Amino acid sequence: MTAVRPRRVRSQKPIDDLLLSEHQLEEMYSYMLLARRINERSLALNRQGRAPFVIAGVGQEAAQVGAAMSLRKGVDYLAPYYRDLGMNLVLGMSAREAMLNLLGKRDDPNSYGRQMPSHWGNSSRHIVTQSSVVTTQFLHAAGIALGAKMRKDPVVVMTCCGEGSTSKGDFHEALNFAAIHKLPVVFYVENNGYAISERTEKEMPLEHVADRARGYGIQSAVVDGMDAIAVYQNVRPAVDQARRGGGPFLIEAKCYRLWPHSSDDDDSRYRPKKELEEWARKDPLKLFRERVENDGIFPRADLDEIEEKTEAEIREATQWALMQPDPAPEDALGFVYKEA
Amino acid sequence: MAQASVIEAIRSTLDEELAADERMFILGEDVEAGGVFRATDGLAAKYPGRIIDSPLAESSIIGLSIGAAHYGMRPVAEIQFADFIHSGFDQLCSEASRWCYRTKGDAYLPMVVRTPWGGGVHGGQHHSQSIEAYYTHMPGLKVIAPAFPADYRSLLKAAIADPNPVLFLEHKRTYRMVRQELEGAPAESVIGRARVTRRGGDLAIFAYGLMLHESLAAAESLAGEGIECTVVDLLTLLPLDRETILEAAKATGKVLIVHEDTLTGGLGGEIAALIAEHAFEYLDAPIRRVAAPDIPAMPYHHAMESFFMPDAAKIAAAARELAAY
Numbered sequence: 001m002t003a004v005r006p007r008r009v010r011s012q013k014p015i016d017d018l019l020l021s022e023h024q025l026e027e028m029y030s031y032m033l034l035a036r037r038i039n040e041r042s043l044a045l046n047r048q049g050r051a052p053f054v055i056a057g058v059g060q061e062a063a064q065v066g067a068a069m070s071l072r073k074g075v076d077y078l079a080p081y082y083r084d085l086g087m088n089l090v091l092g093m094s095a096r097e098a099m100l101n102l103l104g105k106r107d108d109p110n111s112y113g114r115q116m117p118s119h120w121g122n123s124s125r126h127i128v129t130q131s132s133v134v135t136t137q138f139l140h141a142a143g144i145a146l147g148a149k150m151r152k153d154p155v156v157v158m159t160c161c162g163e164g165s166t167s168k169g170d171f172h173e174a175l176n177f178a179a180i181h182k183l184p185v186v187f188y189v190e191n192n193g194y195a196i197s198e199r200t201e202k203e204m205p206l207e208h209v210a211d212r213a214r215g216y217g218i219q220s221a222v223v224d225g226m227d228a229i230a231v232y233q234n235v236r237p238a239v240d241q242a243r244r245g246g247g248p249f250l251i252e253a254k255c256y257r258l259w260p261h262s263s264d265d266d267d268s269r270y271r272p273k274k275e276l277e278e279w280a281r282k283d284p285l286k287l288f289r290e291r292v293e294n295d296g297i298f299p300r301a302d303l304d305e306i307e308e309k310t311e312a313e314i315r316e317a318t319q320w321a322l323m324q325p326d327p328a329p330e331d332a333l334g335f336v337y338k339e340a
Numbered sequence: 341m342a343q344a345s346v347i348e349a350i351r352s353t354l355d356e357e358l359a360a361d362e363r364m365f366i367l368g369e370d371v372e373a374g375g376v377f378r379a380t381d382g383l384a385a386k387y388p389g390r391i392i393d394s395p396l397a398e399s400s401i402i403g404l405s406i407g408a409a410h411y412g413m414r415p416v417a418e419i420q421f422a423d424f425i426h427s428g429f430d431q432l433c434s435e436a437s438r439w440c441y442r443t444k445g446d447a448y449l450p451m452v453v454r455t456p457w458g459g460g461v462h463g464g465q466h467h468s469q470s471i472e473a474y475y476t477h478m479p480g481l482k483v484i485a486p487a488f489p490a491d492y493r494s495l496l497k498a499a500i501a502d503p504n505p506v507l508f509l510e511h512k513r514t515y516r517m518v519r520q521e522l523e524g525a526p527a528e529s530v531i532g533r534a535r536v537t538r539r540g541g542d543l544a545i546f547a548y549g550l551m552l553h554e555s556l557a558a559a560e561s562l563a564g565e566g567i568e569c570t571v572v573d574l575l576t577l578l579p580l581d582r583e584t585i586l587e588a589a590k591a592t593g594k595v596l597i598v599h600e601d602t603l604t605g606g607l608g609g610e611i612a613a614l615i616a617e618h619a620f621e622y623l624d625a626p627i628r629r630v631a632a633p634d635i636p637a638m639p640y641h642h643a644m645e646s647f648f649m650p651d652a653a654k655i656a657a658a659a660r661e662l663a664a665y
């Protein structure tokens with residue numbers, strides 16, 4: 001993202017108990033806000049008929065940004081899932097790239113228009129290419145971690161999915177293998193309460209995905225995924241432990257999907273309005289703002305300034321991306337095989 | 341140099357490649373103990389930590405290999421029997437095959453999946469199958485099925501060196517059936533090239549794996565009757581060597597395609613279509629296929645098993661009819 005320049009230089013020193021410095025807290029808010037605003041702009045473009053499909057992470061920004069900030073950029077690997085825009089922003093995706101991706105433009109570095117939007121991937125940033133098939137990436141993450149362990153590289157791999165996706169076999173196979181080989185993987189489940197229309201109780205007879213870890217001999221934790229600071233405080237130690245050779249970790253972030261599943265979904269068919277309203281009160285952006293304001297870490301004016309900069313950044317990025325070239329029809333061909 | 345069987349050729353090639361490249365490792369069920377067909381015999385002791393027993397989970401074997409290859413390792417996975425590869429279908433076809441395509445080459449997967457396939461070993465429905473047609477339908481994968489030990493060696497080396505996911509099919513009936521000098525064997529095979537193993541002007545037979553040997557035996561006996569066959573060893577099933585296939589079809593004008601896989605949807609249909617599309621005017625007879633009957637899988641009892649399997653006699657019978665056409 002382009003630099004958000006606050007009025008005064010933020011301290012890099014961790015604030016007591018938070019593990020985070022003022023500078024990091026500002027980044028945290030900026031990334032969450034950027035993710036939210038990109039999603040909002042994306043939906044607007046969808047409704048204008050300019051973007052055929054949107055799948056968003058609204059309500060999950062804290063879960064994503066807090067977790068991704070625990071990773072080392074350019075060292076660690078991320079095998080994300082489709083809602084993880086916030087994670088991609090933390091690891092270096094710009095608003096312009098996010099818009100190229102939304103519009104399926106020729107130069108979208110995720111897939112050059114070859115995959116639907118929000119199917120992430122960027123080799124130079126160590127973001128592993130992802131398909132639509134849920135949870136396959138869990139095994140890819142374990143495989144990367146196996147390679148890192150064999151080479152004795154101090155690399156941690158984070159991989160993510162929704163709670164519904166933990167029903168797939170690859171989830172269980174990956175946890176099993178990673179545990180056997182004590183691999184440096186953090187399995188990260190963003191439990192937003194729904195798999196399209198299916199509530200969690202249709203996916204599993206347990207309240208917590210994290211409880212499944214015990215069956216594989218993996219450590220696990222449940223964290224409040226609406227609280228970015230709490231997420232970081234829980235994920236960071238798990239990442240550090242994995243890096244030190246302590247083996248895999250499963251973390252479940254309890255969050256909520258504030259939007260329908262996708263731009264094609266009508267959630268009024270299956271979701272009570274009251275429930276949505278209750279969760280909206282815990283909106284992660286609102287919570288964060290209140291907290292840093294109340295603790296006196298940031299004055300309101302600083303936060304407002306971040307809002308303004310973010311708005312401007314997205315406006316510019318959208319206008320720019322709309323003018324970028326589309327793929328040519330015959331760009332469908334090629335790169336079926338890697339040339340030796 | 342002494343002659344080597346198929347399994348010996350595979351083992352010694354794996355050994356050489358492990359020695360040559362530190363990034364290579366082997367992942368599969370029972371591989372540390374040498375594997376059920378003994379392809380990895382002795383390797384675990386020689387390369388500690390690089391011959392890795394996987395849990396009994398095929399999606400894992402392939403999915404983990406994808407991750408490791410993405411990271412820059414050179415995984416050579418073993419699926420114990422091809423019949424059990426299908427729980428890894430998603431990982432091979434939804435993921436590995438399109439890794440390069442969906443990133444426009446930013447990411448790619450130098451990985452090999454070896455697996456024993458084919459029947460004639462009293463393996464019944466789930467230790468005998470031909471699985472190639474499911475995977476030859478997947479651009480982005482390469483599928484290889486050699487017949488002779490020297491080709492196993494050169495194509496396994498090529499598969500390991502290839503930056504793409506390669507499904508390397510080893511016909512289990514031939515593991516100890518054929519022996520050959522590895523050095524100085526016919527020209528080194530390369531991925532994507534078929535080979536004319538025998539030349540004759542009356543008709544062309546296309547085959548791979550065990551059926552290549554059966555086709556050669558049929559051609560030998562037909563020669564005694566004055567029918568001269570060209571026999572093409574396809575070697576690479578995806579991508580097909582169109583040039584060699586079309587040349588042989590044009591040169592003989594009569595085409596017989598042989599596979600152990602069931603008829604409908606088998607690779608024979610694709611080869612026939614290719615020839616019909618591009619060499620129709622050269623044909624002197626309808627294209628013939630000899631394949632297994634359309635039943636779900638190979639039955640266990642030996643009487644039904646041999647009924648199911650094409651063999652030299654069935655191939656020769658079809659060839660005779662074709663020659664007389």
Ligand SMILES: Cc1ncc(C[n+]2csc(CCOP(=O)(O)OP(=O)(O)O)c2C)c(N)n1
Nearest residue numbers: 132133134161162163164165192194195196
């Ligand atoms: C293997 C597979 N089956 C079905 C789908 C269709 N699908 C896409 S997302 C989804 C629900 C996933 O729910 P969850 O894992 O909880 O993630 P969320 O969307 O809630 O973030 C389904 C069924 C798919 N993409 N992949």
Ligand SMILES: [Mg+2]
Nearest residue numbers: 162163194195
């Ligand atoms: Mg969900």
